[in-house]
């Protein structure tokens with residue numbers, strides 16, 4: 228396989244912690260990185276070769292960026308689809324604009340997943356409170372009303388338990404493009420990080436179990452504490468999705484695990500590296516970040532076996548003030564994202580600990 232050679236430059240749209248860890252993985256393999264980000268100060272600027280600070284709609288800056296790189300990727304999915312499509316006319320961009328478009332719209336995303344024969348929550352789109360009421364006849368109560376676009380970490384969501392709550396819930400979202408999702412009765416949330424290379428090679432990491440606090444990921448445990456059959460089934464679903472999309476790069480597939488059939492339902496997909504895969508930096512021969520770089524550069528994918536069970540804890544807001552204690556813990560692999568202001572809810576860093584494969588994780 229011919230791929231990019233060390234010395235080539237990888238363009239990354241977005242400069243958050245995911246861009247930062249992608250740039251570090253790129254450097255490990257001898258690549259240069261060029262981060263394109265509209266912000267003045269951002270986590271990736273500390274670790275990249277080149278930076279462009281400009282809007283995602285700024286054609287002159289995009290033109291110069293495209294001319295300076297050999298391949299382009301992105302680290303968050305709210306980049307305008309038009310920007311990615313336009314850049315793809317100049318330089319290869321992975322994942323492609325079509326995938327980005329599907330993943331930006333919860334309604335399209337669920338339609339795509341169901342068309343593959345993979346279960347999701349029951350759902351229907353709505354543009355008014357009245358339409359939401361008829362959608363609820365299909366999904367039943369309780370249900371979650373979500374904006375179709377730009378929701379993250381539980382933002383843009385409202386739960387309804389009865390007809391009387393629908394109007395207020397709809398109005399609280401402030402959008403006329405929403406999706407109504409039946410509430411899934413789940414025991415656990417898991418995610419699969421799967422990679423597909425430019426030549427179609429596919430490799431998955433073992434599924435991780437994700438525990439949220441205040442709608443923000445708190446802890447990821449890999450492997451998820453479910454039976455081998457479910458682990459295998461989750462991986463098979465994720466691999467089917469990347470194959471159908473002719474996807475290139477790392478894709479995160481988030482799933483609900485239910486006590487009743489269908490045991491697995493896809494919640495959402497993210498066309499990028501993901502917070503629930505950070506443990507792979509220490510727990511696997513190849514991290515999710517290196518895997519993404521390998522995939523988009525046309526290089527062979529790396530090994531994803533686990534050296535041990537992994538527990539990753541996010542350091543949110545003031546948690547980062549505990550860093551000195553964490554550094555004193557010989558088992559703690561500490562990551563600081565270089566953000567200087569610890570605002571509530573802000574992801575400041577994470578810590579990963581590994582355990583032998585045969586011990587019971589008690590969290």
Ligand code: AMP
Nearest residue numbers: 348371378379380381408409410411494
């Ligand atoms: P999302 O932004 O869609 O990932 O939703 C954030 C969180 O809300 C998920 O991780 C779940 O814990 C919960 N959630 C979202 N949709 C549903 C659903 N249809 N049924 C049950 N819980 C949900």
